[in-house]
Amino acid sequence: MGAIMIEYSHLVAHSPMLPILISLLSACIILLSRRSLKLTIIFSSFGMILYSVSILFLLLLVQDFPISYQFSAWPAPYGISFVADPFSLLLLSITAIISIAVLFYSILTIDAQKQKFSYHAFLHFLLFGVTGALLTGDLFNLFVWFEVTLLTSYVLVTFDSNSQQTRAGMTYVILNLIGGAFMLIAIGGIYATTGTLNLADLSHRLSQPDVYGISIPSVMVFFMILFVVFALKSGLVPLHFWVPLVYQAAPSPISALLSGVVKKVGLYAMIRIFFTVIPPTSISIGEISILTIFGFSLLILSFSSIVIGGISALGQNNMDGLLAYSSISQMGFIMLPLSIAALFPAVKGMALIAAIVLSLNHSLAKASLFLVSGHIKNSVGSVTLSDLGGMSTHSPILSISVFISLFSIVGVPPIFGFLGKVYLLILSSNTQSILPNFSILFISVILVGSLLSLLYAIRLWNTCFWGEVSSKVSTSSPIYLTQYSFIALSLLLVLITLGFEFISPLIEAASISAVDSSGYIDAVLYHK
Amino acid sequence: MSQLFLALTIGSLFSLGTFLLLRRDLLKSILGVIIFGQAANVYLITMGGFSGTVPVLYGGENLVSTTDPLVQALVLTAIVISLGTTSFILVLLLRVYDEHGTLDIDRLWGQS
Numbered sequence: 322m323g324a325i326m327i328e329y330s331h332l333v334a335h336s337p338m339l340p341i342l343i344s345l346l347s348a349c350i351i352l353l354s355r356r357s358l359k360l361t362i363i364f365s366s367f368g369m370i371l372y373s374v375s376i377l378f379l380l381l382l383v384q385d386f387p388i389s390y391q392f393s394a395w396p397a398p399y400g401i402s403f404v405a406d407p408f409s410l411l412l413l414s415i416t417a418i419i420s421i422a423v424l425f426y427s428i429l430t431i432d433a434q435k436q437k438f439s440y441h442a443f444l445h446f447l448l449f450g451v452t453g454a455l456l457t458g459d460l461f462n463l464f465v466w467f468e469v470t471l472l473t474s475y476v477l478v479t480f481d482s483n484s485q486q487t488r489a490g491m492t493y494v495i496l497n498l499i500g501g502a503f504m505l506i507a508i509g510g511i512y513a514t515t516g517t518l519n520l521a522d523l524s525h526r527l528s529q530p531d532v533y534g535i536s537i538p539s540v541m542v543f544f545m546i547l548f549v550v551f552a553l554k555s556g557l558v559p560l561h562f563w564v565p566l567v568y569q570a571a572p573s574p575i576s577a578l579l580s581g582v583v584k585k586v587g588l589y590a591m592i593r594i595f596f597t598v599i600p601p602t603s604i605s606i607g608e609i610s611i612l613t614i615f616g617f618s619l620l621i622l623s624f625s626s627i628v629i630g631g632i633s634a635l636g637q638n639n640m641d642g643l644l645a646y647s648s649i650s651q652m653g654f655i656m657l658p659l660s661i662a663a664l665f666p667a668v669k670g671m672a673l674i675a676a677i678v679l680s681l682n683h684s685l686a687k688a689s690l691f692l693v694s695g696h697i698k699n700s701v702g703s704v705t706l707s708d709l710g711g712m713s714t715h716s717p718i719l720s721i722s723v724f725i726s727l728f729s730i731v732g733v734p735p736i737f738g739f740l741g742k743v744y745l746l747i748l749s750s751n752t753q754s755i756l757p758n759f760s761i762l763f764i765s766v767i768l769v770g771s772l773l774s775l776l777y778a779i780r781l782w783n784t785c786f787w788g789e790v791s792s793k794v795s796t797s798s799p800i801y802l803t804q805y806s807f808i809a810l811s812l813l814l815v816l817i818t819l820g821f822e823f824i825s826p827l828i829e830a831a832s833i834s835a836v837d838s839s840g841y842i843d844a845v846l847y848h849k
Numbered sequence: 850m851s852q853l854f855l856a857l858t859i860g861s862l863f864s865l866g867t868f869l870l871l872r873r874d875l876l877k878s879i880l881g882v883i884i885f886g887q888a889a890n891v892y893l894i895t896m897g898g899f900s901g902t903v904p905v906l907y908g909g910e911n912l913v914s915t916t917d918p919l920v921q922a923l924v925l926t927a928i929v930i931s932l933g934t935t936s937f938i939l940v941l942l943l944r945v946y947d948e949h950g951t952l953d954i955d956r957l958w959g960q961s
Binding site: 461464465468472475476479482483484487488490491494495498499501502503505506508509510512513518 | 870875878879882885886888889890892893896897898919920923926927930933934937938941942944945948949957958
């Protein structure tokens with residue numbers, strides 16, 4: 322019996338493994354229990370609860386410094402490392418919160434037949450991939466987790482296999498396969514030039530390129546290829562065209578998960594590689610460092626995402642399309658502080674806080690809105706803007722929840738999104754002392770982008786929620802229970818706003834650990 | 850010589866993949882994507898260099914230098930992943946044909 326007992330110290334030693342083990346195990350158990358709907362739902366919910374508990378456990382365990390885990394106890398640069406630090410844990414907590422809401426919503430709305438047909442298993446496999454990508458400390462391993470996430474998301478996006486989904490799914494799969502091939506090219510090149518794939522070791526070697534004989538121009542090229550791949554995953558503008566197709570075609574809970582969680586994995590990878598791994602100074606040819614190139618490229622991508630996403634969102638005639646384009650535009654807002662951080666290292670700390678706040682806000686609010694859109698699809702039967710109207714008199718609670726999420730995305734005070742926008746504006750004005758002309762450019766793009774978001778938010782609100790009750794809405798059958806999924810998410814937004822002083826240490830720790838290369842190296846290579 | 854040969858092979862695989870990818874026929878595009886992925890795999894295995902013998906370590910004193918075994922492990926993983934995605938995309942292709950009755954990209958997107 323003694324062998325089966327799990328001691329607390331073992332649990333602590335293997336803690337970074339817990340979330341991926343739990344999600345993998347629950348996915349497998351769900352696959353085995355597919356004959357019974359009841360069992361599937363019980364195992365799925367139980368697995369999700371265990372998953373959230375394991376993340377909470379990790380969150381309590383990791384205070385300020387990262388903890389690392391070596392698979393099979395192979396020492397650090399040779400074996401595969403897992404690293405849990407405040408930054409990855411913050412994103413994991415958001416993942417857990419959104420997944421709970423999505424699971425609750427799915428259990429109530431997805432057909433029993435489809436739920437039995439491995440829907441829940443794939444949901445947990447998706448969590449498995451996302452968790453792995455957020456915790457891994459190895460570049461090739463990151464590629465593998467990306468592929469795990471993508472493979473399951475292919476299945477979930479085309480889950481009904483109707484004409485719209487197959488067509489959008491095809492575009493999504495082809496684009497991501499090409500992205501995957503490019504990621505392999507970059508990883509192979511980075512391995513050939515630096516001789517390592519462990520992120521901590523990579524960071525260590527890149528800080529002394531002469532000692533390890535690293536050719537700087539080729540490393541820069543390969544990292545920029547990685548940048549393009551991450552931009553594809555997070556749907557920035559020249560690589561954005563899969564976003565509206567997929568988000569409109571996929572089942573609503575899956576769109577919520579994709580926009581709230583999977584997209585943020587691209588953001589996470591970008592921050593981890595370009596701020597944790599790449600040392601700020603040493604990788605440069607003459608005056609131009611890799612962060613300058615990265616910063617300028619990201620600046621152009623985020624500016625065009627903000628403007629093009631915003632304008633396209635204005636022209637949409639259905640709710641899903643509007644939300645999808647809005648998420649392109651918001652991704653631009655999230656990436657903008659990162660480019661400022663890369664260009665102006667003096668304001669790095671604040672820039673990362675702005676990026677993380679905006680990203681949290683967007684994850685919660687957009688997931689909530691996609692669930693609302695699915696709810697309206699189920700009760701009214703259409704999400705075309707002209708079919709909807711007067712929702713606020715017909716279903717007031719739903720409308721309050723939409724109001725909070727929608728205007729949190731726009732950044733209307735006093736909701737959470739406003740804080741993100743304020744940080745962004747303060748940040749832009751802080752670059753004034755470094756390059757005066759730049760800050761005017763930043764501020765004008767941010768204001769134009771916010772104006773566009775306000776316009777599409779008002780358009781959605783006016784046509785769907787105010788005005789005369791349309792015939793489709795008045796004849797629709799109200800559904801009560803599913804409402805709690807998105808009400809919970811928007812309530813959380815309000816709670817975060819009210820209790821920001823309790824959340825801000827977490828965000829601050831996350832932003833510090835995201836740029837703390839030496840802490841990361843110490844944790845992985847020297848187990849400090 | 851073998852390096853030149855490999856470089857030419859990888860280059861022609863990438864160009865063939867890109868050419869097929871740009872075709873109107875969805876089946877050809879998918880073949881292009883698959884070839885593109887395989888080209889990346891071949892490229893990846895060249896990244897370990899070709900000096901040394903097969904990476905099998907014999908015991909004893911005369912240990913010889915071997916080629917880097919890590920890239921081979923990486924390529925094996927990448928091949929397994931591409932097996933999964935390839936089979937999925939082929940089934941999806943069949944499904945697209947069932948739903949739309951065409952594999953011509955222009956006609957596929959011309960329908961509402």
